[in-house]
Amino acid sequence: MAVSLDPRTYFLVDRLSKLVALVLVVVFLEGAAGSLGPVLGVLGVVIGLATVYIEVDEEESAEE
Numbered sequence: 001m002a003v004s005l006d007p008r009t010y011f012l013v014d015r016l017s018k019l020v021a022l023v024l025v026v027v028f029l030e031g032a033a034g035s036l037g038p039v040l041g042v043l044g045v046v047i048g049l050a051t052v053y054i055e056v057d058e059e060e061s062a063e064e
Contacts, residue, residue: 004055014051021048 024044
């Protein structure tokens with residue numbers, strides 16, 4: 001199941017996922033979440049890498 005997004009949407013999703021991932025990893029490293037810290041750290045890494053599996057729809061960018 002491949003997900004394909006237009007370039008503008010992909011850019012927004014990619015930046016937002018990286019920002020959320022960064023916040024979760026920082027919360028883990030600072031120890032602010034207590035015992036949930038390691039779970040949030042792993043979740044941050046997974047969210048940060050999630051856009052690797054999203055394809056950019058090149059056909060729409062060629063039309064512009």
